[in-house]
Amino acid sequence: MHTKSDLRFAAEGIKFTTSTPRLGLPAEYGLSWILPRIVGLTHAADILYTGRIVYSEELARMGFLNGLFPRENFMDEVYKVARMVATQVSPASVTSAKRQMYADLLHLAPRRSIDGSKDLIGHFMRQGDFKEGIAAYNEGRPPRFGDPAIGEKVAASGVS
Template sequence: MELKATRYEVDGHVATVWLHRPERYNAWTGRMHTEYRWILADLEKNPAVRVVVLTGTPPAFCVGGDTEALASHAERGNYDTGLTADTATPGFGVRPEFDHDFSFQFGMRFPIIAAINGACAGIGLALALFCDLRFASATARMTTAAPKLGLPAEYGMSWTLPRLVGVTRAADLLLSGRVFTAAETAEWGLWNSVEADADATLPAALAYAQMLATTAGPNAVRTTKAQIYADLLRHDVGASITESKQLMNEAMATAEYREGVSALRSKRPPDFR
């Protein structure tokens, strides 16, 4: 696919994906959505990729839906995602609950880390909330945006935000649409790390991604990610324990486990090739 609104690169086990419409502050369009899903599907087929970092080409992460697209929705009186029947479906087929935008990220085999380097609003924030981990610039200005447009909470933010920050804080952001910063919400549970500024955010996320890709077993990471989101929906602690014991039994027959134990006993870093 010819990429016009996104770009990506792979460095070893870590892939970086940029939302790439800097002249429009990376405003979201159907084209960007289509390309983003195509990129993730392509990365999912690459066995070398163990972690993905998602960011925006400076100066923003993603300011939400493109204003021209929003105006078009208003003229038609309905919402059009801009997607077609042949749009890629990365992460689909794991659970029915994940066959949606952007919960499909929960079904992907690798962690996705959001590096929020600048303004983040509306669908851009929804996308980040469905990432597994989030690094943010302290100065990045963010908003759920929807109520200021006369819209309800979009793309599952009424599901993700309460689970991340609690109902009271989620209600604040979802009902008001007020602007907030990563610095202001540093202790809310939204962020794995809040960096000093935009320039520090992507390097910090990439450093974490590199650590995760090289010091944790890829099969263990993939399985644990699946457990996290299955248990988030299952609400059955006994079933979680039973499944975890079965998964541990299966893992102990792998070369990855044998390497982990060998490294521990030899007091050296593991080599998960």
């Protein structure tokens, strides 16, 4: 069981496990750090202590999955989400939100998160993606955001 993806989808009836407790090994690859943050301490303890097989339906109820789809159209559903992200959201906004989310998760300082987001909002409101997002909304059309590589540079510019 690896949790390195920001968005996680599974088909119905899929088995997941971390077999390390049954092999005499510790929790692998930072799973003991991230899993409690995703599914809560009780569910994480169950998974990490028992090494039992957990089906995708149970992981969805725990909040581990963002989507649970029928096997026959699984990829269609995942591609639908991917197309939406690729065509309707600002790459710079997503990059910044990801950095905010993980920094806030690590530091656990709500006031810092709020203050930092206010600074970022002010910065982003002066950027082209925000102007394009507002124009697209007002015109009832899909947005045409800038180059994702530029978005990464903006998000990494030290403003976050």
